[in-house]
Amino acid sequence: MNSSANSTPALAIENLHKSFGKAKIIRGVNLKIGKGERHAVIGPNGAGKSTLFNLITGRFPPTSGKVRLHGRDLAGLAPFQINRMGLSRSFQITNIFPKMSVFENVRCSLLWSKGYRYSFWNMVSRSQDLTDAADSILEQINLTARRDLPAGVLSYAEQRALEIGITIAGGANVIMLDEPTAGMSHSETDYIVELIRTVTEDKTLVMVEHDMGVVFGLADYISVLVYGEIIATGRPEEVRANPKVQEAYLGAALEAEH
Template sequence: MTQAAIELAGLKKRFGDNEIIRGVDLAVREHERHALIGPNGAGKSTLFHLISGLYTPSAGDILLNGRSIGGLPPHLITRRGLSRSFQITTIFPRLSVQENLRIAAMSKHGRRYALFSLARNAKEVNRDTDQLMELVRLSHVRDKFAGDLTYSEQRALEIGMAMGPGADVILLDEPMAGMSREETHYMIDLIRNVTVGKTLLVVEHDMEVVFSLCDRISVLVYGELIATGRPDDIRSNARVQEAYLGEVVA
């Protein structure tokens, strides 16, 4: 049986008297592409913040490759092999594409920097930066300011920055938001390529993206998981249709 890369066990999150995440149990398998879907206000972003360390669980635990990360700060979770993007693009607009990706690549080598290894690590960072640019198909705009890129190029850059630390588990929060149909198709292909051999957990509202990209799908409604399964199973699930998909899958 495939090992779980991310495992949520009885996970809860409260803000005052409001329980936003209500005892979620979920296993995201190693090397799979897994989508988290649900209506607005379902708690998807809260769940992402819990997994990536921005929020501390009120109860339950989060395991990354079998080790507890519940309550750890984001930088320690990144060191353990998990990285994420956000709904709002978080690039450095007045730095070039190369400089943005170099910052991301440096984090992979940061703990190894010392006086006598700077030159060697600089070569490794340069190599990783070039590989990231190639991976997200931005080599042709390497010297362009990130703020001057097209919207889809900025999203590709952000994915590259999420990949920079060398994480094996990637969380992407609505990577297709605001894109045209042509841009969306391009980004589906890019994400499929950059996540080969990695584990992907993605929040996405575009059902075409979810059904074409992901191996399994989990449906979150009012802080509770109501279903997890392969795309065809989710598409035909009467409870999911009633709670969320409706006419989308008709």
């Protein structure tokens, strides 16, 4: 990580384990991710990458070990509580409200951070502040022209862009993206990569991604997870040159793209 030894990391994972019955999925992961860092987690299918994401975000409780967000232990916190502390994530499968408009999807994701919460008597349609904030995010994710369309009619890449907009709408400073370019064409991937680069400026980004072009183009640091253990962490050029990584994963992954 790029922060100094005395700086509190954005995320600190300490001796993290997760078992499902007798199956050990995460086996003693230790990782520190600095504030403002773009960090990719790569590895073969079944390595435990999505499980690790679910442990960090509170969807699964760890069998043992700790996850800290800006120094605060996340043990026992529900996903919505972790989100309100400044961590937001996307999923492998796009999560949007397909029958609501693109604008309404983004506006919904802003409600808590804008103080609406459980106020049933507030008419959100009358809030210019809320409307302006939603329109600003639509501009960031290049969906202003699609503003009033049902989200379900967007192209696949546009739906992923909308989900990224929803992910950043609450003002989180740690953004976790699970395979953001999965299933995309080269042109769609280029669009999403540039979008991610823009909207995560000055934020901490953690992503799981199989496309090595995306990983080496975006990440400041890379961690390689194999069978629930991190076998290497470093800058892209260090990871690319690591013999253990080449043997376990990277060589085959790069060959698959050519």
